[in-house]
Amino acid sequence: MTKTSASSRRRAAVPAEEEIRFWMRAPAVTVNLAAPVSEALALMREHNVRRLPVVIDTGELRGIITQGDIRGADLLRVAGMDPFEIADALRRIKVYEVMTEDPITVTPETSLREAAMLMIDNKIGGLPVVDEHNMVVGIITESDLFEALVHVLERRDMEEEG
Structure with missing residues (x-):
């Protein structure tokens, strides 16, 4: 998968509410990337x-971690592994060991359409x-994109009625 960032594409002007x-x-x-996976799961x-x-520590992005990245703990439980052993393993494994590095990003000015296309194209x-x-x-x-879609559709319906 190639890294794509909305900030690296040329943007067309869009209404503020579509940013x-x-x-x-x-x-x-x-x-934090050095935090244990158990902390990420708790958050x-x-x-x-x-x-x-x-x-x-500075707040600069280094990766992203998802529930899917740490779902293995549920599999271990189903396989009969002791819950205390699972908890211990989640405390020993660090976030940086299971995260996706250099995730695709957007900026506050990116359009909703472009963000949606990035998610669709990259299945994220x-x-x-x-x-x-x-x-x-x-x-x-x-x-968030579904919420925006509902808002746009409701506004369109109101304009058609009005």
């Missing part, structure tokens, strides 16, 4: 999210939103 900044979740819940559960941008469910210094400023997910 990522209007729909992204900010601030994004992030995890995902606490904030009801399926992916976390992975950052270094979310994109970290970064500034010009690669600092994480938010995250945009499939759910």
Whole structure:
């Protein structure tokens, strides 16, 4: 898979409400790349999210970790492995060992359409939103894009009725 970034493409002007900044979740819940996987899992559960941008101490993006990256723990439980052994393993394995490095990113100015196309083309469910210094400023997910779609359709329906 080649790394593609919305910031590396030429953008057409779009209405502000069709930019990522209007729909992204900010601030994004992030995890440090040296944190144990157990911490990432706890953050995902606490904030009801399926992916976390992975950052270094300065807040600069280094990767992304998803529930799928750590789903192996559920398989170990089904296979009969002791839950205490699983918990211990999740404390010993570091985020950087299982994360996806250099994830595809977008900027706050990226259009919703471009973000959706990046997700479709790369079969991913979310994109970290970064500034010009690669600092994480938010995250945009499939759910956010569906919310935007509903908003656009409702607005269109109101205009047609009105």
